[in-house]
Amino acid sequence: MTVEQTAPPAQLSRDDRRAMLRTMILIRTYEQAILREYHADKSPGFDIGAGLIPGEMHLSAGQEPVAAGVCAHLTADDALTATHRPHHLAIAHGMELRPMTAEIFGRETGLGKGRGGHMHLFDPATHFSCSGIIAEGLPAALGQAFAFRHAGSDRIAVAVAGEGAANQGAFHESLNLAALWKLPVVFVIEDNDWGISVARSASTSIPSNAARAAGYGMPGIRVEGNDVEAVHAAAGEAVARARSGGGPSLIEVHTLRLWGHFEGDAQGYRPDLEGVPGFDPIPGYEQKLIDAGVVTGADLDVMRGWASEQVEDAINYAKNSPRPNPDEALNYVFVEGPQS
Amino acid sequence: MSTVAENPARLEPKPLPVEPAAGTRKLNTAKAIQEAIGAEMEQDDSVFVMGEDVGAYGGIFSSTTGLLEKFGPQRVVDTPISETAFIGLGIGAAVEGMRPVVELMFVDFFGVCMDQIYNHMAKIHYESGGNVRVPMVLMTATGGGYSDGAQHSQSLWGTFAHLPGMKVVVPSNPYDAKGLMAAAIRSDDPVVFMFHKGIMGLPWMVKNQRSIGAVPEERYEVPIGKAKIVREGTDVTIVTLSLSVHHSLDVAEKLADEGISVEVLDLRSLVPLDREAIVAAVSRTGRVIVVDEDYQSFGLSGEIAATLAECDPGLLRSYSRVCVPDVPIPYARELEYAVLPTPARIEAAVRAAVGS
Numbered sequence: 001m002t003v004e005q006t007a008p009p010a011q012l013s014r015d016d017r018r019a020m021l022r023t024m025i026l027i028r029t030y031e032q033a034i035l036r037e038y039h040a041d042k043s044p045g046f047d048i049g050a051g052l053i054p055g056e057m058h059l060s061a062g063q064e065p066v067a068a069g070v071c072a073h074l075t076a077d078d079a080l081t082a083t084h085r086p087h088h089l090a091i092a093h094g095m096e097l098r099p100m101t102a103e104i105f106g107r108e109t110g111l112g113k114g115r116g117g118h119m120h121l122f123d124p125a126t127h128f129s130c131s132g133i134i135a136e137g138l139p140a141a142l143g144q145a146f147a148f149r150h151a152g153s154d155r156i157a158v159a160v161a162g163e164g165a166a167n168q169g170a171f172h173e174s175l176n177l178a179a180l181w182k183l184p185v186v187f188v189i190e191d192n193d194w195g196i197s198v199a200r201s202a203s204t205s206i207p208s209n210a211a212r213a214a215g216y217g218m219p220g221i222r223v224e225g226n227d228v229e230a231v232h233a234a235a236g237e238a239v240a241r242a243r244s245g246g247g248p249s250l251i252e253v254h255t256l257r258l259w260g261h262f263e264g265d266a267q268g269y270r271p272d273l274e275g276v277p278g279f280d281p282i283p284g285y286e287q288k289l290i291d292a293g294v295v296t297g298a299d300l301d302v303m304r305g306w307a308s309e310q311v312e313d314a315i316n317y318a319k320n321s322p323r324p325n326p327d328e329a330l331n332y333v334f335v336e337g338p339q340s
Numbered sequence: 341m342s343t344v345a346e347n348p349a350r351l352e353p354k355p356l357p358v359e360p361a362a363g364t365r366k367l368n369t370a371k372a373i374q375e376a377i378g379a380e381m382e383q384d385d386s387v388f389v390m391g392e393d394v395g396a397y398g399g400i401f402s403s404t405t406g407l408l409e410k411f412g413p414q415r416v417v418d419t420p421i422s423e424t425a426f427i428g429l430g431i432g433a434a435v436e437g438m439r440p441v442v443e444l445m446f447v448d449f450f451g452v453c454m455d456q457i458y459n460h461m462a463k464i465h466y467e468s469g470g471n472v473r474v475p476m477v478l479m480t481a482t483g484g485g486y487s488d489g490a491q492h493s494q495s496l497w498g499t500f501a502h503l504p505g506m507k508v509v510v511p512s513n514p515y516d517a518k519g520l521m522a523a524a525i526r527s528d529d530p531v532v533f534m535f536h537k538g539i540m541g542l543p544w545m546v547k548n549q550r551s552i553g554a555v556p557e558e559r560y561e562v563p564i565g566k567a568k569i570v571r572e573g574t575d576v577t578i579v580t581l582s583l584s585v586h587h588s589l590d591v592a593e594k595l596a597d598e599g600i601s602v603e604v605l606d607l608r609s610l611v612p613l614d615r616e617a618i619v620a621a622v623s624r625t626g627r628v629i630v631v632d633e634d635y636q637s638f639g640l641s642g643e644i645a646a647t648l649a650e651c652d653p654g655l656l657r658s659y660s661r662v663c664v665p666d667v668p669i670p671y672a673r674e675l676e677y678a679v680l681p682t683p684a685r686i687e688a689a690v691r692a693a694v695g696s
């Protein structure tokens with residue numbers, strides 16, 4: 001049941017294309033700002049625990065086409081589970097930037113009141129969650145899909161993970177169970193060629209996870225080219241299938257890790273390092289839409305300005321938010337107050 | 341399978357010097373570990389290293405830096421992110437007489453592969469009536485203090501120590517790390533080797549001066565199961581391990597100026613636990629504080645109280661513990677430092693103990 005990527009991308013409206021570009025620009029602007037803030041106060045040298053944003057930081061630059069192309073088909077009522085690299089998906093799925101950013105800055109106004117951090121963004125408003133444990137977001141998506149179906153709705157769950165995650169037991173168990181029970185799930189594998197320092201070819205026995213999907217009895221497709229419109233087309237089919245009771249599908253997108261695995265990663269293991277910026281998906285898409293007459297240079301300036309305003313507003317909000325009170329460190333282990 | 345009889349070479353490995361003089365050459369703990377593994381690999385062809393990013397990357401916390409260059413990809417093997425498969429593979433290889441050093445990148449990830457560890461690695465020797473040995477080292481990073489959140493900051497050694505069949509070593513400094521790693525690789529039992537990221541002396545993390553120290557160039561062992569008094573004192577005994585040893589020594593030094601004499605016992609291993617050393621130390625002072633970065637309840641600190649109570653309930657003039665109070669490790673710095681066993685919390689516990 002492996003589906004080749006055949007049909008030309010469905011006719012995208014001008015607005016669809018502009019919206020996807022805007023989402024990609026917003027994500028990139030956000031990641032650049034987090035990059036700036038993260039490194040602003042870790043010197044001299046690099047102290048991972050120092051600064052306004054401490055801890056590990058996995059940024060998603062280069063993977064915007066996956067988020068923009070998939071999330072274009074979702075509403076905030078659909079669930080999305082992500083990974084240790086969650087920002088692009090959170091933004092594309094409509095998470096409010098202020099509480100998201102405040103969480104990354106470890107503030108009381110953050111989504112998790114500073115308890116979670118950047119790998120642990122939980123947003124009931126957009127049914128978004130993520131986990132720092134590889135592939136462990138997949139089973140939860142099954143459960144959300146199960147609950148949606150139980151409620152008789154056409155809501156779906158999307159589980160996103162890296163190509164490295166596709167070698168975990170949880171991935172294989174989840175595919176089997178989702179297919180067996182025909183759950184309204186879409187699995188999205190972001191193949192950015194690397195799992196930290198381990199190349200895909202050194203970790204994965206076959207070139208395409210679409211074949212693994214076939215092995216579990218669900219349609220699978222591999223999208224080459226880090227092309228947001230191709231992602232949009234593949235996701236459109238998969239989402240429609242899930243919504244209409246047709247069961248799960250898998251989409252693997254060959255995307256790009258533009259920066260290091262995490263900040264501070266010198267990437268000495270990466271032979272393609274010099275060429276990487278040349279594969280940045282955003283300039284190419286901008287040019288494509290200019291050539292197609294969908295946007296002008298002036299439109300792009302407006303989009304960038306808007307993105308920058310949104311992002312800087314969120315960062316200022318986070319920086320000006322109160323820090324959590326250490327006396328409350330033990331709150332929220334269990335439900336306090338009346339049970340629901 | 342490598343029964344005892346089939347593997348005679350392993351019955352009488354040439355003994356190594358035990359805890360020789362440290363000398364003057366200084367290393368950080370990460371280098372000491374690399375050196376121990378490399379030396380055993382040179383001696384014994386059956387030793388190999390396996391895990392995520394242990395090759396070109398050299399281990400996320402530099403536990404294997406340089407080994408790929410020296411021993412090649414057949415013996416220093418990067419794995420897929422498939423902990424159940426590669427830890428299980430390590431067990432199988434060990435059962436056939438190899439001596440794998442398998443890295444689980446963060447101890448927090450044990451959740452995805454624990455069955456291989458506690459139902460297999462730890463039980464095969466017993467279930468086989470002693471006929472099958474599993475001479476494997478499971479090396480893993482522990483601990484917090486740098487805002488890595490609830491899934492990347494745990495200590496969890498008490499969990500492993502609770503489950504029978506695996507030795508658990510937890511060094512605090514380069515000298516012990518090298519000797520304990522040699523002992524672990526040479527042990528015929530499975531050993532869980534748990535290094536706190538904060539003791540490694542990594543350039544990209546705050547560190548205590550004690551993460552760098554004198555280490556002999558020669559091969560040697562620090563015996564598994566022997567605690568060490570790292571500072572003598574008469575007023576109160578701190579029983580501790582890993583990074584908390586550094587903090588406890590700092591506090592002891594500071595309070596010495598005020599005439600408070602603090603003894604610090606570095607456990608170095610949890611399994612076997614050096615109960616004699618604990619009892620002996622506490623017999624001298626009568627006051628004990630357990631400092632443990634693991635969760636407080638159902639763990640090491642309770643085990644030490646039980647050990648002392650079983651030995652002689654009259655021994656104790658005071659007992660207290662400075663642990664993580666049964667809460668996931670928070671992300672925000674001020675919350676995390678409110679729950680970690682910081683020098684400030686240790687100092688307060690010492691003052692309370694000597695005031696009592």
Ligand SMILES: Cc1ncc(C[n+]2csc(CCOP(=O)(O)OP(=O)(O)O)c2C)c(N)n1
Binds near residue numbers: 163261421
């Ligand atoms: C169970 C588990 N094993 C290992 C890790 C450490 N780790 C974090 S990210 C990562 C690589 C993940 O690669 P991939 O799934 O391809 O995602 P990417 O980082 O490329 O986005 C690894 C090994 C982890 N977090 N959880």
